[in-house]
Amino acid sequence: MTMADVLLINPKGFRLINDQTLPFGLLYTAGYSMNEFTFKIIDQRVDPEFDRKLIQELKQNPMLVGITCMTGPMILDAIKISKIVKENSSAIVAWGGIHPSLDPQVTIEHPLIDVVVIGEGEITFNELLKAIKNNQSLDTVGGIWWKDKEGRIHQNPPRHEINKLDTIERPPYELLDDIEMYIQIKDSRGSTRSLNMFTSRGCPHKCTYCYNLDFNKAYWRQMSTPRVMEELKYMVDKFNLHNVFFLDDNFTVNTKRVTEIAQGIEKEFAGRNFTWDILGAQVATLKNVNQEFLTYLEKTHCQSMMIGIETGSARIMELIKKGITIPQVVDVNRKLAKTTIKPYYSFMCGFPTETDEDRIESIKLMFKVKEENPNANVGTMKPVIIFPGTEIYQTALQYGFQPPKKLEEWAAFTWDNYVNLELPWLSKKLRKRLVHLYYYTLLLNPDHLYINSKVFSIGAHMLYPISKFRLKHQIFALPWESESLHFVQRHFM
Numbered sequence: 001m002t003m004a005d006v007l008l009i010n011p012k013g014f015r016l017i018n019d020q021t022l023p024f025g026l027l028y029t030a031g032y033s034m035n036e037f038t039f040k041i042i043d044q045r046v047d048p049e050f051d052r053k054l055i056q057e058l059k060q061n062p063m064l065v066g067i068t069c070m071t072g073p074m075i076l077d078a079i080k081i082s083k084i085v086k087e088n089s090s091a092i093v094a095w096g097g098i099h100p101s102l103d104p105q106v107t108i109e110h111p112l113i114d115v116v117v118i119g120e121g122e123i124t125f126n127e128l129l130k131a132i133k134n135n136q137s138l139d140t141v142g143g144i145w146w147k148d149k150e151g152r153i154h155q156n157p158p159r160h161e162i163n164k165l166d167t168i169e170r171p172p173y174e175l176l177d178d179i180e181m182y183i184q185i186k187d188s189r190g191s192t193r194s195l196n197m198f199t200s201r202g203c204p205h206k207c208t209y210c211y212n213l214d215f216n217k218a219y220w221r222q223m224s225t226p227r228v229m230e231e232l233k234y235m236v237d238k239f240n241l242h243n244v245f246f247l248d249d250n251f252t253v254n255t256k257r258v259t260e261i262a263q264g265i266e267k268e269f270a271g272r273n274f275t276w277d278i279l280g281a282q283v284a285t286l287k288n289v290n291q292e293f294l295t296y297l298e299k300t301h302c303q304s305m306m307i308g309i310e311t312g313s314a315r316i317m318e319l320i321k322k323g324i325t326i327p328q329v330v331d332v333n334r335k336l337a338k339t340t341i342k343p344y345y346s347f348m349c350g351f352p353t354e355t356d357e358d359r360i361e362s363i364k365l366m367f368k369v370k371e372e373n374p375n376a377n378v379g380t381m382k383p384v385i386i387f388p389g390t391e392i393y394q395t396a397l398q399y400g401f402q403p404p405k406k407l408e409e410w411a412a413f414t415w416d417n418y419v420n421l422e423l424p425w426l427s428k429k430l431r432k433r434l435v436h437l438y439y440y441t442l443l444l445n446p447d448h449l450y451i452n453s454k455v456f457s458i459g460a461h462m463l464y465p466i467s468k469f470r471l472k473h474q475i476f477a478l479p480w481e482s483e484s485l486h487f488v489q490r491h492f493m
Helices: 024-033 050-058 074-088 098-102 104-108 122-133 225-239 255-268 291-299 314-319 326-337 356-372 391-398 407-412 415-420 428-442 454-473 480-492
Strands: 006-010 039-043 064-068 092-096 115-117 144-147 153-155 184-186 192-197 243-246 275-281 302-310 342-349 381-383
Touching (some): 006 024, 006 050, 050 074, 064 122, 115 122, 225 243, 225 255, 255 291, 291 326, 302 326, 342 356, 342 428, 356 381, 356 454, 415 428, 428 480
Parallel strands (some): 006 039, 092 115, 192 243, 243 275, 302 342
Antiparallel strands (some): 115 144, 144 153, 184 192
16 A cells, blocks of 8 residues: 555535535645645545544554544544544644634644644645655744644744636546545436536625635635636546536626636537536626526526525625625526526525514515526525634624634534524524524425435425425424424434
8 A cells, every 4th residue: 555645634524415525625735736745535524434544544654634624513523533643643633624724723722733724725735745844844834823842833924825726736536535426426406427616716705704705815716718628628528427516606706707618618518418507606796797698508508506695684785795785686586587597595694683574584585586486496594603704703702702712612613503502692592493494494495406315305395385384474383394304414414
């Protein structure tokens, strides 16, 4: 067995959805340094032999183990993995990803963590590995927090984001033990053999609840259209794909580029029954496009768009700095209704100062967009999570929020644990009500984008009338449907 210099790990964490997303952060990080170092990637989310492979790799004594992590239950899995690394090797443990980048101080204070990589990892990780290999001090590596041999914490200067994405190497898919573990063979939209890809990073908007404002400094960068098409063609041909899902936080910033990509898809995959989907579409952009733009995307077999609406309350919309209005949401939905492109809308609730009236306005908007566009999936109304580093985090502090002092405590910050969170502007009774709102709005969507389950689809169809009645009239007495879903999610997912 060939020894890897670096072991990169994607922990499991929360898993209600059908999470087969490629570990892009790890892949891009490895790809940047593969000419100088050898890598191994193992993914706890999809690999049934993860435990065996982890111990097997640690026996080879890699010089560094890198672990990516998001806020929520993934933290606990990442900590367990870090403990196993420390017990079975002399490797340095480095954490990266969204949570460590947003809260590096609390992260680096954990005794099992030696280094925290802030933001994009490609260049930073490369310099970190060179310093470790050459037994040099880490004080010259930009973009990290680290501990010295005496356990003292150091914060190095930040690193600027990568401007030209075309300069980044193609993800080294060969590092994955089995690419088939990530390919969705069939999903609720009817596509077969689907993978994800990124074509841009960041988002120019300043929504107060979003990690992007701190992680990417509201800075949007794009791959050129030729590079996108090169990458797309490679993936489709290499893995025999029939669908690609663009995972960009905001794919639609540059509509001219979107049109060019659509033209490339139409030309390259003509006659191949190829389809594509968009995760990050924004009303702030789509409100300015004409009907012909959307009709052309439909012609090139764009199947769906995920669109964050978040609220039906004009007051909350302004408070969270969404940069759109309710009439604009309605107008975009009407445009999409004239196509076969399926919009998947998302909503949130539980913001500081939010009232019952604000939430009722959101529910009204959900039913309005569905009424005017029967093809629409009105998504879920998910309780807002206060992530460190966001603007809403600062607002929460003003309302008495006490952030966790230990890394483990951030694992509780997930919507399925909402009732147990200490959010001073929400009573425990109201937090429980918001969780019910989530589950009943989930049941409005039998073909939910992220749940690939026939059992769920059948059950949601059966319970749709009850869910609709409960939501319209705000009646949550004896919420057995919601409690049942919550139980299944907590114990069987």
